[in-house]
Amino acid sequence: xxxxxxxxxxxxxxxxxxxxxxxxxxxxxxxxxxxxxxxxxxxxxxxxxxxxxxxxxxxxxxxxxxxxxxxxxxxxxxxxxxxxxxxxxxxxxxxxxxxxxxxxxxxxxxxxxxxxxxxxxxxxxxxxxxxxxxxxxxxxxxxxxxxxxxxxxxxxxxxxxxxxxxxxxxxxxxxxxxxxxxxxxxxxxxxxxxxxxxxxxxxxxxxxxxxxxxxxxxxxxxxxxxxxxxxxxxxxxxxxxxxxxxxxxxxxxxxxxxxxxxxxxxxxxxxxxxxxxxxxxxxxxxxxxxxxxxxxxxxxxxxxxxxxxxxxxxx
Amino acid sequence: xxxxxxxxxxxxxxxxxxxxxxxxxxxxxxxxxxxxxxxxxxxxxxxxxxxxxxxxxxxxxxxxxxxxxxxxxxxxxxxxxxxxxxxxxxxxxxxxxxxxxxxxxxxxxxxxxxxxxxxxxxxxxxxxxxxxxxxxxxxxxxxxxxxxxxxxxxxxxxxxxxxxxxxxxxxxxxxxxxxxxxxxxxxxxxxxxxxxxxxxxxxxxxxxxxxxxxxxxxxxxxxxxxxxxxxxxxxxxxxxxxxxxxxxxxxxxxxxxxxxxxxxxxxxxxxxxxxxxxxxxxxxxxxxxxxxxxxxxxxxxxxxxxxxxxxxxxxxxxxxxxxxxxxxxxxxxxxxxxxxxxxxxxxxxxxxxxxxxxxxxxxxxxxxxxxxxxxxxxxxxxxxxxxxxxxxxxxxxxxxxxxxxxxxxxxxxxxxxxxxxxxxxxxxxxxxxxxxxxxxxxxxxxxxxxxxxxxxxxxxxxxxxxxxxxxxxxxxxxxxxxxxxxxxxxxxxxxxxxxxxx
Numbered sequence: 001x002x003x004x005x006x007x008x009x010x011x012x013x014x015x016x017x018x019x020x021x022x023x024x025x026x027x028x029x030x031x032x033x034x035x036x037x038x039x040x041x042x043x044x045x046x047x048x049x050x051x052x053x054x055x056x057x058x059x060x061x062x063x064x065x066x067x068x069x070x071x072x073x074x075x076x077x078x079x080x081x082x083x084x085x086x087x088x089x090x091x092x093x094x095x096x097x098x099x100x101x102x103x104x105x106x107x108x109x110x111x112x113x114x115x116x117x118x119x120x121x122x123x124x125x126x127x128x129x130x131x132x133x134x135x136x137x138x139x140x141x142x143x144x145x146x147x148x149x150x151x152x153x154x155x156x157x158x159x160x161x162x163x164x165x166x167x168x169x170x171x172x173x174x175x176x177x178x179x180x181x182x183x184x185x186x187x188x189x190x191x192x193x194x195x196x197x198x199x200x201x202x203x204x205x206x207x208x209x210x211x212x213x214x215x216x217x218x219x220x221x222x223x224x225x226x227x228x229x230x231x232x233x234x235x236x237x238x239x240x241x242x243x244x245x246x247x248x249x250x251x252x253x254x255x256x257x258x259x260x261x262x263x264x265x266x267x268x269x270x271x272x273x274x275x276x277x278x279x280x281x282x283x284x285x286x287x288x289x290x291x292x293x294x295x296x297x298x299x300x301x302x303x304x305x306x307x308x309x310x311x312x313x314x315x
Numbered sequence: 316x317x318x319x320x321x322x323x324x325x326x327x328x329x330x331x332x333x334x335x336x337x338x339x340x341x342x343x344x345x346x347x348x349x350x351x352x353x354x355x356x357x358x359x360x361x362x363x364x365x366x367x368x369x370x371x372x373x374x375x376x377x378x379x380x381x382x383x384x385x386x387x388x389x390x391x392x393x394x395x396x397x398x399x400x401x402x403x404x405x406x407x408x409x410x411x412x413x414x415x416x417x418x419x420x421x422x423x424x425x426x427x428x429x430x431x432x433x434x435x436x437x438x439x440x441x442x443x444x445x446x447x448x449x450x451x452x453x454x455x456x457x458x459x460x461x462x463x464x465x466x467x468x469x470x471x472x473x474x475x476x477x478x479x480x481x482x483x484x485x486x487x488x489x490x491x492x493x494x495x496x497x498x499x500x501x502x503x504x505x506x507x508x509x510x511x512x513x514x515x516x517x518x519x520x521x522x523x524x525x526x527x528x529x530x531x532x533x534x535x536x537x538x539x540x541x542x543x544x545x546x547x548x549x550x551x552x553x554x555x556x557x558x559x560x561x562x563x564x565x566x567x568x569x570x571x572x573x574x575x576x577x578x579x580x581x582x583x584x585x586x587x588x589x590x591x592x593x594x595x596x597x598x599x600x601x602x603x604x605x606x607x608x609x610x611x612x613x614x615x616x617x618x619x620x621x622x623x624x625x626x627x628x629x630x631x632x633x634x635x636x637x638x639x640x641x642x643x644x645x646x647x648x649x650x651x652x653x654x655x656x657x658x659x660x661x662x663x664x665x666x667x668x669x670x671x672x673x674x675x676x677x678x679x680x681x682x683x684x685x686x687x688x689x690x691x692x693x694x695x696x697x698x699x700x701x702x703x704x705x706x707x708x709x710x711x712x713x714x715x716x717x718x719x720x721x722x723x724x725x726x727x728x729x730x731x732x733x734x735x736x737x738x739x740x741x742x743x744x745x746x747x748x749x750x751x752x753x754x755x756x757x758x759x760x761x762x763x764x765x766x767x768x769x770x771x772x773x774x775x776x777x778x779x780x781x782x783x784x785x786x787x788x789x790x791x792x793x794x795x796x797x798x799x800x801x802x803x804x805x806x807x808x809x810x811x812x813x814x815x816x817x
Contacts, residue, residue, distance in 0.1 A: 153781060153782050153783060154776065154782075154783040155776075155782065155783060155784045155785055155800065156785070157775075157785045157787065177803070179779070179782075179784065179800035179801070180782065180800075182800075182803075183782075183784055183785075183800055185782060188782065219780065219781075220779070220780040220782075222780070
């Protein structure tokens with residue numbers, strides 16, 4: 001009896017090994033990210049394993065761009081930071097030899113956004129994957145210094161010296177950059193500890209930010225907390241502590257680090273309000289030019305008046 | 316029938332009781348009293364206030380009955396004790412060593428035998444009474460009080476021990492906790508002349524201070540120099556009593572309960588007895604300096620009570636005095652936080668704020684900090700903001716005591732005018748740009764008030780909510796650039812403006 005079990009076991013082992021051999025045979029394979037992952041930031045690093053001997057040209061094609069990657073001698077692993085668009089993204093890496101495509105690897109990534117109803121809930125079989133674990137980092141050690149070289153509480157004089165900067169610099173490339181992010185004090189928010197909202201993610205990444213994130217925000221923005229707490233009505237994202245829903249804590253092309261132009265953000269949730277007739281009505285009532293910004297009349301955070309109105313006399 | 320009997324019985328019993336207890340009388344009195352009360356209430360001269368007698372649960376819990384009872388008992392006990400006290404004390408004989416109040420010595424001629432008196436005119440020239448103050452026996456010619464009449468040794472004293480002679484008339488014994496060495500050794504004549512002197516108290520010198528300095532001056536060449544407590548009279552700055560008044564303002568010449576023969580506690584009380592303006596600062600200010608408030612030597616941590624080289628009788632120069640303690644991180648009396656190591660900070664950063672650079676002229680640390688205590692934080696002499704953001708418009712901040720306020724108030728400055736500020740982009744005053752509105756930034760955001768590695772006291776790091784952000788300031792001949800946490804890298808140029816603030 002025992003012998004039989006052992007025999008089956010051995011056969012199983014051999015089979016697994018053989019399939020592995022076949023699996024590794026591909027010329028180009030994307031080792032990160034996994035297929036069907038969710039991203040919440042619009043920049044993403046892609047890591048590829050390449051058999052350099054069989055490849056002349058390596059191209060990475062995303063929904064937004066197409067770029068060639070320089071190949072060097074016997075380097076096997078390459079990485080590239082790409083930008084994503086909202087919703088579905090297809091990333092394909094193609095290897096060419098003598099003008100003929102020899103291999104291709106494809107990943108489907110979903111860029112989710114809390115402020116848009118249509119992008120808030122990714123398809124069911126998609127998962128959020130994290131990169132910064134010891135096992136995954138070990139792959140990059142040859143080229144990148146993966147240690148944390150930041151002194152807590154003291155910013156870099158030369159930010160390019162930060163080890164995080166090397167890979168993540170696209171995060172802060174927009175015009176309006178948040179001070180802790182642009183000074184690469186990453187661990188002031190990315191503490192590695194999960195908050196109440198992401199308890200299930202505890203331990204998945206070394207640099208997990210706690211959600212809700214407001215505790216980290218209020219460590220600096222103390223006076224704001226004091227002010228908002230004193231008001232009667234508070235906007236839901238504020239009350240639930242998700243400052244990051246509207247504000248990008250790294251950088252943004254829009255003032256106050258909002259993720260999109262203000263009206264777009266508001267309409268993301270309040271899409272029923274997006275009718276010209278209604279705003280025109282408001283204009284008639286209030287005499288204010290409401291065609292520009294919602295926040296001209298409404299406070300985006302908190303107010304003592306119903307509907308978060310800033311000018312109660314124009315009710 | 317039964318009912319009738321019961322009724323009868325109750326009537327009889329009631330009548331008996333009515334009679335027995337004098338109910339009628341009591342009722343009459345009750346009516347009178349109630350009538351009086353009613354009359355007083357209606358015709359009372361003062362209105363009765365409504366008192367709130369409802370005690371809340373919290374208050375009730377605070378009232379500790381047993382504690383109150385104890386207090387009452389103790390007060391009664393005290394009263395009993397007081398009553399028991401005044402038993403007349405038995406007259407106690409005063410011991411020889413005990414201190415007595417100074418007694419005025421009375422010399423009565425009748426007490427001294429007339430034959431013993433010497434006429435002063437008979438004395439040799441050497442002993443003629445030529446000075447202002449004369450010792451009473453000497454004046455009377457009663458030499459015999461001190462000297463023997465043996466002919467072979469004229470002028471010999473009646474006893475070899477000086478104390479026996481002096482204390483026979485001067486009953487005051489000088490023995491307290493601390494004694495002056497000559498007093499202890501019985502060398503009265505070290506200071507006092509037994510015959511005559513031009514100074515009061517028959518001193519052997521023309522003034523009290525000179526007498527003291529005979530022994531206590533470090534530079535004196537007098538034989539019997541005191542073994543300790545030297546004062547160097549050659550030093551330029553002296554305490555006023557030493558120069559103009561008397562050493563006895565602080566010290567007792569003979570004996571004292573306090574160390575160094577002082578009148579009061581030497582560390583602070585004695586000093587503040589005269590320096591009452593400082594006393595207010597030390598005791599009443601909101602923020603106190605640990606140096607005087609909680610230190611070991613109090614005033615003497617920084618000041619020498621006699622003479623020094625430095626102004627204000629400081630032991631060391633104005634900067635070094637402070638760095639005695641502030642050469643390490645010191646716990647603040649103000650909020651319990653740690654104060655920075657200023658010595659290290661000054662050593663590491665070569666560009667110093669002018670008061671620190673020129674302490675003799677500008678006043679050193681005490682130009683900005685009140686060393687005895689102040690009502691402003693960090694014992695500053697005048698108010699400043701603790702916040703990163705503040706409105707500069709109507710506030711009289713300390714910096715503008717020395718620095719011209721136009722530096723921040725002028726929005727535009729003429730291109731050639733370099734006197735106001737060099738921190739401008741063309742005509743735009745960048746100081747004004749940084750501090751003009753409700754969210755004006757404190758001066759300390761960019762400038763280090765003590766010392767810096769960079770010119771213009773520009774900080775290396777600015778502290779924003781506990782995070783240190785570098786300013787990344789680079790100066791060029793006509794301008795410069797800055798890339799702090801607040802904004803991206805901005806360049807400014809006085810000659811070729813980069814367009815900041817437009």
